[in-house]
Amino acid sequence: MSTPRICKRCSQPIHGRYLSALDAVWHPEHFCCAVCNRPITDAQFYLHNEQPCHPICYTDNIAPRCTICNEPLTGNHHVNYWGERFCVDHVRELATCAYCGRLTPHATKRTRRRSVEDICCDICTSTSIDSVPQAKLLMDGLINWVEAQGLRFRQKTFRIEILDRADFLERDGGRRDPLGLTSSKRYLRNRRVESAEVESVAILRGLPSTLFEGVCVHELGHVWLVQNSVINLPAIDEEGFCELISHRHFLSVGSKADLFYAERIAKNSDPIYGDGFRKLKRLEERVGLEQIIKSLLRKKKLPL
Ligand SMILES: [Zn+2]
Ligand SMILES: [Zn+2]
Ligand SMILES: [Zn+2]
Ligand SMILES: [Zn+2]
Ligand SMILES: [Zn+2]
Structure with a gap:
């Protein structure tokens, strides 16, 4: 008789249905999302710090947010010198601060004034x-x-x-x-x-x-x-x-x-x-x- 499979989560033998993921086996009800702790039944899941999560839980709770529009960033996006992340599209739409180069949510490329130096972001303005x-x-x-x-x-x-x-x-x-x-x-x-x-x-x-x-x-x-x-x-x-x-x-x-x-x-x-x-x-x-x-x-x- 072969040794029973051991569930990675509860360390108990698995007798019936089992799930194989992340180089381990699990009781189906024990392969759980790191965010909501509910079982992941879908074949698709995200990994965060090596922990599985529901795609929706990842998007809503873990994915970095766009500095400009606050939407979750799951695909391609930009990171500037200051470590701010934002949607690719904003680079086309928004003007950059003349001093620090950050995108300025209030100044679009259309409203760009005669002098580039006139565009100053809130952070630069604050000091x-x-x-x-x-x-x-x-x-x-x-x-x-x-x-x-x-x-x-x-x-x-x-x-x-x-x-x-x-x-x-x-x-x-x-x-x-x-x-x-x-x-x-x-x-x-x-x-x-x-x-x-x-x-x-x-x-x-x-x-x-x-x-x-x-x-x-x-x-x-x-x-x-x-x-x-x-x-x-x-x-x-x-x-x-x-x-x-x-x-x-x-x-x-x-x-x-x-x-x-x-x-x-x-x-x-x-x-x-x-x-x-x-x-x-x-x-x-x-x-x-x-x-x-x-x-x-x-x-x-x-x-x-
Ligand atoms: Zn288990
Ligand atoms: Zn979840
Ligand atoms: Zn955005
Ligand atoms: Zn000089
Ligand atoms: Zn600035």
Whole structure:
């Protein structure tokens, strides 16, 4: 006589009908759904953590939900940098946040406005820096951080402004970055800039705080250069240097959002900002930041 089959669930011998699944045998009433605990009678079931479930129980209780429409995701779907999952269709329908790249449920591609930067998701909006007092609160800490990297300022007080896009774009007489603007008075001699003085640092209104900090650190790079009369660098060197400091700040804070912006600097395809950053990064890896700073102070240019 052969040994009776043993049910995987109750460890008792099976005498009548049995069910064979997942490399084991079961009393039919003992092959149960991990969610509702009722027997699975259908040939079709889902596995979750190696536990069988009714397809409907899986869909309703376990399947991840779309961040946008909250429908269960059982088939093909997208996952973004932030770990959010969503239906494939939304990528076609919805615009992405200009800052973090998340899909924005309230902005469809049809309503996309003239300027891409106008589209800001709720998460970025929730930390946005909209006023000078807010900006000042963060700026002091950033100045200290930049000084700790070896960039000593001659003057730590200068005007801080938060500008709307229109004012921002109108402003002239400074080094203009897409999101920040350092204005300086330049003194000429023999038609060459001989010295300069920082007048103000302006940041675009509404940046999410993480990005705001990175942009400030970049502008503080310009401030430091101006204050130390490093005023005739080629744009690629100057922007590359400021991006290097900003990138360093993102890495040192190191939150998921910081690393997102660090990667955006590293992968920027812009021939001034992106190529400048990569040039400075290679230089930093070769000679170190300290040598770069020394050379800028003494020779007013990058080390060879
Ligand atoms: Zn059993
Ligand atoms: Zn079930
Ligand atoms: Zn969806
Ligand atoms: Zn966003
Ligand atoms: Zn710049």
